Amino acid sequence: MGDLAGRVAVVTGGSRGIGRAIAEAYVDAGACVTITGTTQDKGDQAIGEIAKPDDTMFVRADAKVRADCERAIDETVDRFGKVDILVNNAGGASNHAPVADLTDEALDNALRWNLWSTFWSSRHVVKPMIERGWGRIINVSSLEGKVGKPGIAIYVTAKHAVNGLTKSMAQELGTTGVTVNSLCPGAIETDIMQAEGPGAAEAMGITYQQLLDHFAQESAIKRLNSVEEVAAVALLLASDAGSGITGSLISIDGGSSPY
Amino acid sequence: MGKLEGKVACITGGTRSIGRGMADAFLREGARVVVNGRSESKGKQCLAEMDAGDDAAFFAGDASKQADVEGFIDFTIERYGQLDICCLNSGGVVQTAPVAQMTDEEWNLEIDWNLNHVFWGMRRALQHMIPRTSGRIIVTSSVEGKLGKPGIPGYATTKHAVNGLVKAAAREVGTLGITVNSILPGLIETDIVRETGPASAQMMGLPSYEAMLDLFAQESAIKRLNTVEEVAAVAVLLASDVGRNMTGCMFPVDGGTMPY
Numbered sequence: 267m268g269d270l271a272g273r274v275a276v277v278t279g280g281s282r283g284i285g286r287a288i289a290e291a292y293v294d295a296g297a298c299v300t301i302t303g304t305t306q307d308k309g310d311q312a313i314g315e316i317a318k319p320d321d322t323m324f325v326r327a328d329a330k331v332r333a334d335c336e337r338a339i340d341e342t343v344d345r346f347g348k349v350d351i352l353v354n355n356a357g358g359a360s361n362h363a364p365v366a367d368l369t370d371e372a373l374d375n376a377l378r379w380n381l382w383s384t385f386w387s388s389r390h391v392v393k394p395m396i397e398r399g400w401g402r403i404i405n406v407s408s409l410e411g412k413v414g415k416p417g418i419a420i421y422v423t424a425k426h427a428v429n430g431l432t433k434s435m436a437q438e439l440g441t442t443g444v445t446v447n448s449l450c451p452g453a454i455e456t457d458i459m460q461a462e463g464p465g466a467a468e469a470m471g472i473t474y475q476q477l478l479d480h481f482a483q484e485s486a487i488k489r490l491n492s493v494e495e496v497a498a499v500a501l502l503l504a505s506d507a508g509s510g511i512t513g514s515l516i517s518i519d520g521g522s523s524p525y
Numbered sequence: 526m527g528k529l530e531g532k533v534a535c536i537t538g539g540t541r542s543i544g545r546g547m548a549d550a551f552l553r554e555g556a557r558v559v560v561n562g563r564s565e566s567k568g569k570q571c572l573a574e575m576d577a578g579d580d581a582a583f584f585a586g587d588a589s590k591q592a593d594v595e596g597f598i599d600f601t602i603e604r605y606g607q608l609d610i611c612c613l614n615s616g617g618v619v620q621t622a623p624v625a626q627m628t629d630e631e632w633n634l635e636i637d638w639n640l641n642h643v644f645w646g647m648r649r650a651l652q653h654m655i656p657r658t659s660g661r662i663i664v665t666s667s668v669e670g671k672l673g674k675p676g677i678p679g680y681a682t683t684k685h686a687v688n689g690l691v692k693a694a695a696r697e698v699g700t701l702g703i704t705v706n707s708i709l710p711g712l713i714e715t716d717i718v719r720e721t722g723p724a725s726a727q728m729m730g731l732p733s734y735e736a737m738l739d740l741f742a743q744e745s746a747i748k749r750l751n752t753v754e755e756v757a758a759v760a761v762l763l764a765s766d767v768g769r770n771m772t773g774c775m776f777p778v779d780g781g782t783m784p785y
Contacts, residue, residue, distance in 0.1 A: 436781045440746025452770070486699025491770045498767040507758035510711070510751040513781030521695045521773030525785060 268296030269505040274346040276300045276339060278329050278387060279356030281308040283456030284406055287493035288353055288500045293318050295501060300342040302327040302334075302356065329356035329383035330375070336390045348398070351504045352391045354384040354428075355406040358458045359421040362469035373420045380424035384431060392435075392444065401444035402504045405432050406496075409452045409519045417469035429515050436513030445512035447503050452491045452519030453481035486521030527555025528765040533608055535559040535601040537588045537646060538615030540571035542715030543665055546753035547612055547760045552577050554761055556610065559601040563587050588615035589638040591645050598649040607657070610764045611650035613643045614665040616683075617717040621728050624678045632679050639683035640690075647694060651703070658702040661764045664691055665756075666707040668779045676729035688775055695773030704772035706763050711751045711779030712741035746781030 275292045279285040280301025289299045289312075298321045303309045309324030316322050325341050327334035342349050357380040361372040388403050395401025410418065411425035428448060435446040453459065455478065467477035482489050496518050502508050503516075517523045534551045538544040539560030548558045548571075557580045562568055568583035575581050584600045586593030602608050616639040620631050643664050654660030669677065670684035688707050695705040712718065726737035742749050756778050762768050763776065777783050 433781075433784075437746045440781055441748045486696045486772050487770060488700050495767055495770040498762060498765070499771075502758055502762050505758070507755055510747065510755035510780050511759075511778055512746050513783075514777045514779075515785075516776065517774050518771055520770045521692075521699055523773075524692075525775070 268294065269501065269507075270351075271296035273297040273350040273504070274299075274342060274348050275351035275353060275504070276302070276342050276349050276387070276391070277353040277355055278302045278327075278335070278338070278383065280353075281305070281312040281324070283458060284451065284454065284493045284496050285353065285355035286312055287497035288355065289322070290316060291497040291501045292351070292504065293321055295505075297351065298322070298346045300325055300338060300346070302329070302338045304328050330378040332382070332386045335383055335386040339387060339390050348394065349391050350395070350400060351402040351404070352387055353404045353406065353500060354387055356383055357406065357424070358462050359418065359424065360462055360465065362418050362420065362466045364417055364469060365419050368420065373423070376420035376424045377427070380421075381427045381431070384428050388431075388435065392439070395444045396439065396442045399443040401442075402508070403435065403444065403446040404500055404503050405446070405448045407432070407448040407450050407515065409450050409517065409522050411448060411450050412515060412517070412523045412525065415470065417471065418466050421466070432515065433513050440512060443509075445503070445508065447512060448515045449496055449499055450515050450517045450519060450523065451496045452485055452522050453478065454491045454493055454496070456493065481522075484522050485519060489520065491518060491520060527553065528761060529610070530555035532556040532610055532764070533559075533601065533605040534610035534612065534764065535561070535597060535608060536612040536614055537561045537594065537597065537642065539612070540564070540567045540583070542717065543710065543713060543753050543756050544612065544614040545571065546757035547614065548581070549575065550757035550761050551610070551764065552580060554765075557581070557605050559584055559597070559604060561586050561588065561597045561615070588642040589634060591641070594642050594645040595649045598646060598653070602653055608650055608653050609659065610661045610663065611646060612663045612665070612760065613646045615642060616665065618677060618680050618721055618725060621677050621679060621725050623676050623728060627678060635679035635683050639680065640686045643687045643690060647690070647705070651694070651698065654703050655698065655701055660703040661768070662694070662703070662705040663760055663763050664705075664707045666691075666709045666775065668709055668711050668777070668782050670707065670709050670775065671783050671785065674729065677725060691775075692773045699772060702769070704763065704769065706771060706774045706776060708756055708759055708763070709775050709777045709779060709783065710756050711745055711782050712738065713751050713753060713756070714738065715753070744782050745779060749780065751778055751780060
């Protein structure tokens with residue numbers, strides 16, 4: 267009997283990377299899990315690899331689109347009856363540049379991808395959680411939700427904003443049985459990192475390999491993180507034993523963050 | 526298969542309350558555990574309740590005394606041949622007071638109990654862990670490790686201090702397979718809080734012990750105190766293999782009390 271038996275979770279951006287690891291940890295702990303993503307093939311592949319077709323579902327949904335965020339939750343309720351755990355994991359940023367050269371579109375895109383998606387999904391899911399007196403909202407923020415770095419201001423800004431939303435929602439919902447927390451992972455070489463990292467590195471004036479080295483070297487452990495380590499914390503927060511933790515920004519960064 | 530199979534843990538102040546919750550959780554996950562406390566009778570009672578046979582042991586000692594803390598670490602290594610998880614959990618106040626009325630005796634006791642104990646235990650444990658390039662140090666700090674409250678200056682000072690020690694040590698041993706973290710619980714109604722809480726409440730200018738419990742509950746988002754089990758679950762995570770990338774971390778278990 268897993269820690270999440272009878273629970274239903276939605277993990278946005280769950281086909282690969284951190285979201286996928288969280289989805290797998292939740293399925294292993296007995297939950298039914300919906301994963302979302304923009305690419306049907308990757309979603310189908312993920313569901314096949316997890317190999318628990320009765321307990322998992324892929325919903326093709328773009329986190330940057332409100333109707334998609336809300337539909338993913340609605341389809342989960344249709345299939346599994348409710349949503350107990352929302353993991354706002356989808357996120358990233360494109361077209362990085364120093365602020366002096368930033369376009370409106372790059373900032374808007376980053377805010378939609380990280381902040382608006384988290385807000386839309388959380389707002390849509392939270393009322394039934396309050397009514398049932400139990401819920402978990404877990405926002406996958408970043409080390410960059412606590413510290414700034416040159417050249418990636420759009421990402422830093424969006425992740426800081428997510429952490430602000432986490433703290434306010436936690437205070438609003440504190441007595442309702444719904445907890446709201448952020449995970450702040452250090453750099454992990456996920457698909458999205460491989461896709462967007464070279465552009466971020468260029469905006470920071472370094473190569474992609476130098477970017478990875480930079481992240482490793484600023485940590486105490488001098489290496490990058492892994493998705494399983496983030497998933498273990500997401501599992502703890504989602505379990506009943508996590509009921510006393512809310513409004514927290516939990517670092518999984520090998521000692522990088524100063525606070 | 527438990528998450529801590531084959532591991533050996535030691536926990537200062539482990540016969541009751543938070544430390545005991547950690548000990549019970551570690552045993553459930555397959556570790557062998559040595560607990561420490563001043564009272565032989567509480568130690569015997571603890572071992573009887575845990576009913577873990579050769580997998581648990583007790584070491585009588587005062588966490589505010591260097592020889593006792595170092596002796597406890599040495600005892601654990603001698604008893605089970607290794608030390609994988611060192612929980613420096615003991616701590617508290619005896620007769621706290623606002624700074625203007627604080628006695629040297631109380632101040633020194635709190636420094637020894639809450640800060641030096643952590644240093645003595647961590648140093649001894651690291652000397653064993655560094656050659657093995659493996660280990661976990663888990664320090665029970667507090668929300669008062671980030672916040673100040675009137676009337677408990679020594680507690681706030683020493684709990685802030687251990688967080689500094691944790692961050693520095695984490696950087697020292699980061700590449701050696703050893704993590705060093707603090708857990709920052711909100712108030713839990715433990716034995717030590719029941720014993721010393723009424724006096725602390727008075728020094729905080731509160732009308733009663735219950736008013737102090739209520740103050741801590743009300744400053745949280747969940748408007749209740751925390752539980753031993755909630756802290757123990759985090760300790761298991763930090764102690765497990767999958768906790769290997771969390772280091773130098775101040776892990777809150779405080780129902781949304783701390784602003785950062």
